[in-house]
Amino acid sequence: MTHLDAGDRLGPADSVHALSPATGLTAAGVAERVARGQVNDVPVRSSRSPADIVRANVFTRFNAIIGVLWVIMLFVAPIQDSLFGFVILANTGIGIVQEWRAKKTLDSLALIGEVRPTVRRDGTAVEVGTSDLVLDDVIEIGPGDKVVVDGVCVEADGLEIDESLLTGEADPVVKQPGDQVMSGSFVVAGGGAFQATKVGREAYAAQLAEEASRFTLVQSELRSGISTILKYVTWMMVPSAIGLILSQLVAKDNELDDSVARTVGGIVPMVPEGLVLLTSVAFAIGVIRLGRKQCLVQELPAIEGLARVDTVCLDKTGTLTEGGVDVTELRPLDGADEGYVRTVLGALGESDPRPNASLRAIVDAYPVGEFTEEWRCTESLPFSSARKYSGAAFSEGDGVSSTWLLGAPDVLLAEDHPALAETTLLNERGLRVLLLARATRDLDDPRVAEDVTPTALVVLEQRLRPDAADTLRYFADQDVRAKVISGDNAVSVGAVAAKLGLSGATVDARRLPAEREEMAEALDGGTVFGRVTPQQKRDMVGALQSRGHTVAMTGDGVNDVLALKDADIGVAMGSGSEATRAVAQIVLLDNSFATLPSVVAEGRRVIGNITRVATLFLVKTVYSVLLAILVVCSQVEYPFLPRHLTLLSTLTIGVPAFFLALAPNKERAKPHFVRRVMRYAIPGGAVAGVATFATYLLARQHYAGPGALDAETSAATLTLFLTSMWVLAIVARPYTWWRVVLVAAMGAAFLVVLVVPWLQDFFALKLVGVTMPWTAVGIAAVAATVLELLWRWVDRRVPA
Structure with missing residues (x-):
């Protein structure tokens, strides 16, 4: 290992406490840098701050509209016409509490999954939090480690760093002492x-980590779709609300208080105030549920994204098999x-200070013996996923020297070598095989793997994950295709996949x-691809995406980083390398591949259920806007007071939507969220609005005379409730026992209002004659029939 001379690159700010690379800083040197603020103190948050949560839930456009109307109603109308304001307060409170719970879950999980680099202080290597690093700290790195701050290399032992996430260059860069090391590389x-040399806000890594693990609700088809819908709603609301205000306050000669109340009653239901709330709550509860299963969602839309995935690319090692392997035969x-x-294998094991899983198994099986101790490693070549082998040169004593390679037999040997036939037979049993070969060239020769002398086959047995077969079966049942992409021998990987019940062709990626x-x-x-290079993994993800597939990639090794970064959804194992955890959207902290179905289920629950409740909310918006337009054109009083629509919204939308939004839902996520919602909401709202207004006009003729407005309103309310209940009944399909109970309970609650005298008075509802x-009721029945026919026609005619 080479390194800088003592003091060559060490902190100019404090040469007294800046020691050699071998010992690092002293405790006093660290303390002085902390006092000077030279700390890597950029806050890394997994969620919004409490103030941000309150602000995001309270100060919204629709809360402002509802709030102003509420204040007006508190002055001009009875308290029952102001109930909608209390509902908004309750909804906002629920949103704050649920996001706060999600924040605590994310924060605790982020702490578990936090990168803890190894630094040298007072001559001892210790792990510290990323935020505890100070300027001039000497940080040790090995395969899979992420470079968390900017610096300069002081020691290098075959050190190769991938800077592709920063520069776009795929080839790893060999680093020597004195070379710059970029944060964000691995x-x-x-x-x-x-x-x-750069910590805190000066280092790019802090910005990268903060951005990667921040609680976010953006860049999601669901969220962007709702934003689009809210724009449409705003465009519909503004002109109809202005027309309604002029109609009720100017054109009609009513009491001012009653006119104001009916105007507010027409505007409030146009606002889909609970839609954004329920979307946020559904996501937040998803975070909490997954958190209980040790699943860290670093980017919230990943819950939604995995539900849309139709292809899952699985890395065999660490996903289908457990990380460790055992030597079963030599x-x-x-x-x-x-x-x-x-003896050679023991020496090779000792030559690598950071052995991978295969070499660790060899070290355990062939520990250093008395002969091995006499061997001295003169040069080493660490394992690389691109090369598929590692190596070392030794002085064996008595002037004898040798160079050895350990790696994939089909990479080190010619295609016609007889040892490959033996290797193939072992691979077909699902065993991994490494070749120990003696090289005739120096390790630094690019052609070192040519003309080697095969010496032994090391047979390794992989440990299958007990839950892998069930997880693969789940994906097959859900029409999600699984592709196993591995750097190991294709035959061996195919045998492992076959043991887990995964069928399909096995392909050597070199072809x-x-x-x-x-x-x-x-x-x-x-289905199964072996001998895949890291760059090929990335290319394969891109090729699948070019065919319109939504791709998820799982992995735990440094060779998976590029593919994880490019995949629509990257899933990393908690025990995986720092680099994979940094770029993945989802981290399985307990390393359980079986958690993935839970993530898919949560995403489907969120997407499917929000599609349902969005339809409910927007049906209300459409019929409210349509009623306002019809009232303005007819120059009549608006048929409802705020209390009527508060009652209707609560029973046909608010309470049912809350249960529907949080219920299990296994339907596969479908694209075109806005189109799917609007194709139901527009005809549903139009039918409900026309039916209600028809009842209202008939009631005005039937109850002609002064003081008849309450009777007219009651009849219109009955039609609107029954029509809205049919919309709810359609949205709640397919029926389960609890959905039937939910719909029936809402109908029973309205019936109670109609028959209990004091509730009749409170809600100003009394059916006359x-x-x-x-x-x-008859008009509502006709409307329900039209709705049923319309929605069935839409299902048949409009593509999903």
Whole structure:
């Protein structure tokens, strides 16, 4: 390992306490830097602050509209006409509480999954929080580690860093002492240490980490769709509300208080005030539910995105199999001495300070012996996913030197070598095989893997995850295609997939075409892909996306980072490398692949249920706008007071929507959210508005005379309630016992209002006579029939 001379690159601010790279800073040096504010103190939040939560839920456009109208009603009308304001207060409170709960869940999970770099202080390597790093800290790095602050390399042992996330260059960069190390890059091979030269807000990594783990509700089809809908609503509201105000306050010669009340009664239901609330609550509860399963959602739309996924790319190691492997057999080749082979393997294990899972298994199986201790490593080549092998050069004593490679047999050997036939037989049993080979060239020779002498096969057994088969079966049942993409031998990976019940063609990725269109066609035909390079993984994700697929990528190793970054949804294991956790939208902190179905289910619940409740809310908006237009054109009093529409909204929308938004929903997420909602809401609202106004006009003729407005309003309310209940009955399908109970309970609650005298008085509802109430029921029945026919026609004629 090479390093800088003591003091070469160490902190100019305090040369007394800036020690050599081997020892790092002293405690006094750290304290002085903290006092000077030279700390990596950029706040990394997984959620909005409490003040932001309150502000986001209270200060909204629609809350402002409702708030002004509420204040007016408190002065000019009875308290029952101001009930809508108390409902808004309750809704806002629920939104704040639920997001606060989600914040606490995210914060606790983010703390569990926090990157803790290893730094040298007072000659000891210790783990500290990212925010505890100070200027001039010496930070150790190895394969999979993310570079969290900017710095300069002080030690390098075959150190290769991938800067593609910053520069776009795919090839890893070999680092030597004195080279700059960029925050936001990650180590792909080797190890070393670097000294922090930029911390806090000066370092790009802090901004990257903060952005990656912030609680967010943006860049989501669901959220953007709701924003689009709210724009439409605003355009409809403004002219109709202005016309209604002029009609009720100027054109009609009524009492001012009654005119104001009816004007407000016409404007309030135009506002889909609970839609944004329920969307936020549904997302927040999804975070809480997944948090209980140790699933960290770093970008909230990922819950929604995974529900839209139709292709899941799985990395075998760490996903289908557990991270560890065991050496089950050693097969010397061409009469090689087994004792000598064991010595070589023990020496190779000792030569790598940061062994991967395979090398750790070899170290455990062949510990350093008395002969191995005499060996001295003169040069090492760390394992790289791109090379598929590692190596080391040794001085064995008595002037004897040797160079050894350990890696994939089908990479190190010619295609016709007899050892490959033996390897294939082992691979077909689902076993991994590594080849130990003696090289004739130096390690720094680009052709070192050529003309090697095979010495032994090391057979490794992988541990299948007990929950992997059930998870793959779940995806198959949900019409989500699984593609296994691995750097291991294709036959071995195919055997593992077959053990888990995954069928389909097995393909060696080295034979895949490079052109995107041809690659996409090959990917459609295959299921298991072996010998995939990190760049190929990225290309494969892009090829699938070019065919219109929504792709999720799972992984835990540094070779998965590029593909995770490019996938629509990246899913990392909690025990995976720092780099994979940094770029993934979802982190499975308990490393359980079986958690993925829960994430899919949460996304489907959110999307499907919000589509349902959005339809309910927008039906109300459409019929409210239509009623306002009809009232303005007819120059009559608005048929409702705020209390009537508060009652109707609560029973046909508010309470049912809350239950429907949080209920289980396994329907596959469908695209075109706005179109799907509006194609139901517009005809539903139009039918409800026309039916209600027809009843109102008939009631005005039937109850002609002074003081008849309450009777006319009651008849119109009955028609609107029954029509809205049919909309609810349609939206609640397919029926389950609790949905039937929910719809029936809302109908029973309205019936109670109609028959209990004091509730009649409170809500100003009293059905007069027999003819008009039954006429109202008849009109509602016709409207329900039209709704049923319309919606069935829409389902058949309009594509999903």
